[in-house]
Amino acid sequence: MRRSLVIFGFMMQKLLRGWGRIAILVALGGLGIVISALMRGDIGPGTEDGAAFLVWYGLSIILPLGALLVSSEALGDLRDERTLVYLWLRPVRAWEATTGAAAAAFVIVFAFLVVPLIVAGLILDWPMAGAAALAALAYTGVFLAFGLILSRPLLMGLLGILVWENVIGSLTTGTARLTIRSYAASLLVDGGVDVGTPVGRSFAASIAVPLAVTVAGLLLCAWRWRRAEVP
């Protein structure tokens, strides 16, 4: 646990350095708030259009994008820069490294994207907290693993967001079952509301599936940490 905290602190310092990444996150989150405020003026609170915007912009665009930007670079950057060796050579267990890095990535995504989405939800009168937090958690887990496993995690992640979450997930109810946003959106609205993706999953599934995706991502990451050769 202590080593997880050390990794967490190290990752926070690493991920928060430089203005580029943070500026993008602030812009994405801030834009959501601004658009929500403008929409409320036009369409009023608690409307289907408001929920559709939150699902599309929040769960399909900025959360996966932001999580990709942060999570894939947490451990992936170290591998590409050939500095992972300085952590790996220490008696750090795979789960300690993985949870420490994931926690740092999640905290940043939560602070810069989930909180603005909660604010946007308040403006449009939709409770975004649970949906956004769960989606952020799942995306963080998946993209953390991308960073350590794939050679071009940003590109592959963008393709994943575009193809998997937005194209495949919009085709049929069946394929929507394969997307994170569908389960997260089910926490936001009932089955009868049209938000551009099939919703209406059971409450248990809406929570369990994103959590399972998170755990799967972390396990994959931990396995890779333990078995891969370190450059």
Next chain:
Amino acid sequence: MSEAPAGPMIEVTRVSKRFGDLVAVSDVSFQLGPGVTALLGPNGAGKSTMLRMLSGLAAPSDGTVQVLGADPRDDIELRRRVGMVPQQEALFEHMRVHEFVRLAADLTGIDDAGGATERAIGTVGLDAGDKRRLNTYSKGMRQRAKVAAAIVTTPDVLFLDEPLTGLDPNQRNLMIDLFHRIGASGRCVIVSSHVLEEVQRLGTHVLVMGKGRLLAEGDFRRIRELMDDRPSRFRIVTDSPRALAAGLVAEGLAVAVEIHEPAGLTVATTSAGRFASALAPLARDRQATLHELRPLDADLESVFRYLVEGT
């Protein structure tokens, strides 16, 4: 030092490492105990791959590696007792040297991490209070920062991959002294280098690698002696070079003699031991005064040239 197993500190048994069709290390075996060992070989000889397998960063394709009786790839706890200076120049550029070394101490979980960090940084001649970030450091300073991070936990086994690269002569002296001190304290230190002059100063115990194979292991002077198919060459300064040369040939002590008038000769012999013991009596018999006897190829460079380049 932590308690070491009764056997060798490092045991490599028939280890090979392949990357697709490329064989980086081929069927290498050796055992090492305490002290400094130089891992010598030209670029591409397999030294870094060997050190990466010893430290657990890479898995052997065949064979086994044991460090302090454990598998460095799987035994997490072993990493408390092993330090490594990797070859790559990259560091955590945004950190200060104190943060970088402290991170290593904290992740290992040593007592008095703060004190150990300051001591390690001081040992390599850097300033623990330096506020500059590592990305502003010179190559030599970066190397020393890596060494500080490797020794902050006072490891029982220390692997250093080309650690003297980029250091000025004073820094090299400092580092070489440090490695000797660590080795003399009963720890096992392996230092890789392709620079002969460096290796010669690191000590006499060498592992020589070439094209992925272990070409020789041990005291390089002893290795030279064992190369009895290669004549040893000596330079002799005497007042009667012709008489002495004739005597050496007549006694079968030389396979070739080259006379440098007025007072020198170069002798090639395949029995260096017999030559050394018979030379003085022979000179006395031939009434030649010996002023100087100097081996011409007993240094590491000759051994290396013979082993690696075959010349």
